[in-house]
Amino acid sequence: MSIVFDSKLEIIESYYIIRIPSTSSEKLPSRGMVMIEGILNGVAFHTPVEPDGKGSHWFKLDENLIKDVEVSAGDTVSLSIEPVSDWYEPDMPEDFMIAIHEAGLIDRWKEITPKAKWDWLRFIRSTKNPSTHQRRIEVACSKLQKGDTRPCCFDRSRCTIMDVSKSGILLD
Known part of the structure; x- marks a missing residue:
């Protein structure tokens, strides 16, 4: 289509x-x-x-x-x-990948789908606040350790690239 x-x-x-x-x-x-x-x-x-x-x-x-x-x-x-259903791997923030390695979650990370990884990327990058960014990395590691493959309670209909949006809305 x-x-x-x-x-x-x-x-x-x-x-x-x-x-x-x-x-x-x-x-x-x-x-x-x-x-x-x-x-x-x-x-x-x-x-x-x-x-x-x-x-x-x-x-x-x-x-x-x-x-x-x-x-x-x-x-x-x-x-x-x-x-298309062919999702490629996203480029993840370096601090997130360091946290994944330090938490011993690299094998778990490799098991989840590229689409799920995009959800984690969008969850982590949807803030300009450095402490919120760090907290989201901690939450992601915790959830991955528990077996979750995606962030919960995350509005997927919002724009998550902070350079071009405000409050989840693409700038005009």
Whole structure:
């Protein structure tokens, strides 16, 4: 099921982003993070789309994709996307991985799915407060030790990248 739409390339802080229009986002299987494959101006890509905290989604374009599609901020781009079940491993914060190693949880960490790891990443990074960040790492280790594979009581429909959001809402 391909979802086809046009959108403008925007910059928020140092992030080049594409907002997915609400009518297109509604076709995704979740209000939370979704992994997609797509075609952007004729170039294939595979990336997670993040919730915008208002019922829709957005995603960051990496530098290579921006170069490949030869676009600039403000340009309208044509996209065709579809959700996929093939989640790749996220880049986890170094302090979290040190805590995983120190707690003897590396084997447990390797057992959980990439999608579950994305949930842990989103849980940990959804604060700017250093003490809250550290506390979330401790909670994650504790839950993993107990056998939990995902954070509980976590609103998956909020934007968790603090550089581009405020109170879980993508900046305008």
